Amino acid sequence: MQEHVVNTEALTKQYGDFFAVNNLDMEVEQNEIFGFLGPNGAGKTTTVLMLMGLSIPTSGTAKVGGYDIIEESREVRSIASILPEYSSLYGNLTTFENLDYLGQLNDMPREERENRIHEVLEIVGMSDWLDAKYESFSRGMKQRVGIASTMMKNPKIVFLDEPTLGLDPVGTLEIRELILDLKNRQGLTVVMTSHILSEVQVTCDRIGIINRGKLVLKETMENLNHVMTGAEDRRVDFKLNKVTPDLVKDIEAIEGVKEVKQENGLFSVYGTDDTDIHISQTIVEHGSTILLMKPREYTLEEIFMKYYQQEDD
Amino acid sequence: MAGSFTIAEKELRDQMGSTRFIAIFALMVLLSVLAAYQGVDYIKNNTEASFVHIFSGTQMSFSFIQIMVMFGPILGMAFGFDAINKERTTGTLSMLLGQPIYRDSVINGKFIAGASSLATLGIGTIAITTGLAIPMLGYGPSLAEASKILTLAVLTVLYLVFWLSLGTLFSVVAKKTSTSILFSIATWMFFSILLSILATAIVNVMVPLDADLFIMPSGDSERSGPGRFQMTDEFREVMTQRTELTNLIMKISPTDLYQDTASAILGTAQGFMRGAMEFDRTLSLGEALMNNWANITVLAVGLVVCFAASYMLFLRMEIRPGD
Numbered sequence: 001m002q003e004h005v006v007n008t009e010a011l012t013k014q015y016g017d018f019f020a021v022n023n024l025d026m027e028v029e030q031n032e033i034f035g036f037l038g039p040n041g042a043g044k045t046t047t048v049l050m051l052m053g054l055s056i057p058t059s060g061t062a063k064v065g066g067y068d069i070i071e072e073s074r075e076v077r078s079i080a081s082i083l084p085e086y087s088s089l090y091g092n093l094t095t096f097e098n099l100d101y102l103g104q105l106n107d108m109p110r111e112e113r114e115n116r117i118h119e120v121l122e123i124v125g126m127s128d129w130l131d132a133k134y135e136s137f138s139r140g141m142k143q144r145v146g147i148a149s150t151m152m153k154n155p156k157i158v159f160l161d162e163p164t165l166g167l168d169p170v171g172t173l174e175i176r177e178l179i180l181d182l183k184n185r186q187g188l189t190v191v192m193t194s195h196i197l198s199e200v201q202v203t204c205d206r207i208g209i210i211n212r213g214k215l216v217l218k219e220t221m222e223n224l225n226h227v228m229t230g231a232e233d234r235r236v237d238f239k240l241n242k243v244t245p246d247l248v249k250d251i252e253a254i255e256g257v258k259e260v261k262q263e264n265g266l267f268s269v270y271g272t273d274d275t276d277i278h279i280s281q282t283i284v285e286h287g288s289t290i291l292l293m294k295p296r297e298y299t300l301e302e303i304f305m306k307y308y309q310q311e312d313d
Numbered sequence: 314m315a316g317s318f319t320i321a322e323k324e325l326r327d328q329m330g331s332t333r334f335i336a337i338f339a340l341m342v343l344l345s346v347l348a349a350y351q352g353v354d355y356i357k358n359n360t361e362a363s364f365v366h367i368f369s370g371t372q373m374s375f376s377f378i379q380i381m382v383m384f385g386p387i388l389g390m391a392f393g394f395d396a397i398n399k400e401r402t403t404g405t406l407s408m409l410l411g412q413p414i415y416r417d418s419v420i421n422g423k424f425i426a427g428a429s430s431l432a433t434l435g436i437g438t439i440a441i442t443t444g445l446a447i448p449m450l451g452y453g454p455s456l457a458e459a460s461k462i463l464t465l466a467v468l469t470v471l472y473l474v475f476w477l478s479l480g481t482l483f484s485v486v487a488k489k490t491s492t493s494i495l496f497s498i499a500t501w502m503f504f505s506i507l508l509s510i511l512a513t514a515i516v517n518v519m520v521p522l523d524a525d526l527f528i529m530p531s532g533d534s535e536r537s538g539p540g541r542f543q544m545t546d547e548f549r550e551v552m553t554q555r556t557e558l559t560n561l562i563m564k565i566s567p568t569d570l571y572q573d574t575a576s577a578i579l580g581t582a583q584g585f586m587r588g589a590m591e592f593d594r595t596l597s598l599g600e601a602l603m604n605n606w607a608n609i610t611v612l613a614v615g616l617v618v619c620f621a622a623s624y625m626l627f628l629r630m631e632i633r634p635g636d
Contacts, residue, residue, distance in 0.1 A: 045634035046633075046634060049407065049632055049633075049634065052407075052411055054407060054410050054411065054632040055631060055632050055633075074413050074414075074415065075413070077410075077411055077412060077413040077414075078413035080411075081411065082407060082408070082411040084404050084407045084408055085404075085634065086404050088403055088404035088405045088408055089405065089408065090405060091403070092327065101319070101323055102412065104319045105316060105319055105320075105409075105412040105413075105414055106412060106413060107413075149408070153412075153413075161634075
């Protein structure tokens with residue numbers, strides 16, 4: 001069984017009558033990249049701030065790395081790092097000075113700080129910019145230094161708040177690789193918030209969709225297609241040279257097939273994973289030719305919109 | 314406290330190296346030296362005057378005390394008005410508080426740094442002024458005078474740090490630095506300009522000065538000269554009441570508390586009319602402190618109250634997305 005690095009129980013944050021986060025139950029496993037999705041104002045950042053011990057929950061509990069976020073918030077902050085939405089370090093300080101300051105705040109001895117600064121800058125590819133002022137950097141460079149700053153304390157978990165927001169495609173790609181590197185080479189657990197779905201799709205192991213403070217979906221990326229068609233179902237689209245009523249009838253009779261639909265020239269079969277071979281055999285037996293056979297893969301946008309609209313309804 | 318000192322060290326480095334600090338320090342030294350030059354001139358022409366009058370000057374001249382009364386509030390608040398809200402607007406607050414430090418380390422560190430900068434500025438200005446006055450006068454302060462100068466330096470730092478704590482409070486209350494600047498300027502204008510106007514208006518309503526009071530009754534009054542106003546006893550009494558009420562109202566002003574105490578420390582006592590300094594009675598340092606302990610206490614309490622309010626509000630401050 002995987003160890004949970006983050007575990008929340010009915011975590012709630014209320015501002016007056018407004019629920020920024022509402023009864024959130026969520027777990028993040030060790031060494032995974034968890035994508036926390038939601039539209040602007042959904043409660044993603046508020047959740048992260050609570051998990052970092054920076055904002056006190058109205059009710060509920062949460063643990064990060066085994067530490068209670070209220071009672072042991074300082075311990076939480078010693079093993080967790082946050083990269084705010086717009087990575088912000090001190091513009092008047094150099095890369096070295098900024099990272100050195102963070103090292104000092106983490107009680108790191110001078111020699112350890114200096115070594116760590118070189119290590120983290122090597123990881124993010126900013127070693128040549130040690131003495132450059134932070135304010136002189138492009139947005140992409142600032143994000144890279146920002147990620148370096150989160151690693152100064154040797155954290156177990158890193159919270160990245162909209163890490164690719166406002167970046168150009170090259171910058172996005174670089175940060176994406178860095179995030180994957182944090183997990184794969186540095187062995188960290190990463191929780192990233194985002195409303196850029198394509199970003200999450202290629203980076204995360206699991207996602208949680210939050211809307212109006214409520215977690216409406218938690219799922220692994222592999223299982224997302226099942227989410228759309230039903231818990232164990234999948235959809236396969238066929239394009240056939242001919243479709244007869246008997247063929248439809250026989251396919252519907254196959255064990256595991258739930259539904260058959262025909263639209264836009266496609267013949268779509270909803271059923272369990274093991275039905276494909278039987279469907280193919282039946283089609284051939286009826287003298288039809290399979291021109292195209294493609295399991296339907298839903299985009300994260302479609303999944304997100306489904307849950308977003310459900311909540312709105 | 315480790316976090317506090319780390320933050321204080323960084324803030325102090327930022328402040329000392331900032332254009333703001335260098336410009337303010339240069340301006341303060343320049344104004345103080347000019348004031349001291351006038352003071353030196355006065356001392357040379359008045360045998361009764363002592364070395365410390367380079368800081369208090371005369372009734373008509375521009376002195377170190379007047380510079381502090383006028384610019385002290387702005388000076389103190391300049392080091393505190395953006396202490397917290399600047400971190401919020403630049404988004405560094407959540408990064409800073411995301412480190413394993415106690416939240417009060419941030420406000421403590423910033424306050425320590427601001428107070429240290431102001432102490433450097435206040436004491437530095439007094440030291441430079443003293444240093445320049447010695448060759449101009451050809452002699453230095455006596456031990457008693459040196460004690461007074463030292464006490465003035467401590468009082469000045471206390472006064473400046475009071476304004477720092479008020480500025481820090483504004484920086485916690487106001488989300489934007491532009492708002493806390495406005496708060497600071499409004500406070501400065503209130504205590505430097507509006508309060509005295511307000512005090513005069515209140516005094517005029519409560520203790521009116523009737524034209525009848527100027528008429529000399531038979532016998533027992535003084536005549537200042539032909540064709541001039543004549544002071545009756547009733548007039549004196551009304552004027553005393555007006556002065557006392559004005560003094561009472563002005564006591565809510567930290568600038569007034571500082572001015573009174575600093576003037577007393579330097580050995581100038583208040584005359585009949587408010588603000589008129591006379592050299593008719595020179596107070597010893599002990600006497601000055603005894604007479605003005607309430608002023609010093611009010612300044613210190615004000616400082617503590619403002620800082621405590623900033624501290625409490627900051628600890629309860631909700632960190633929101635974007636901070």
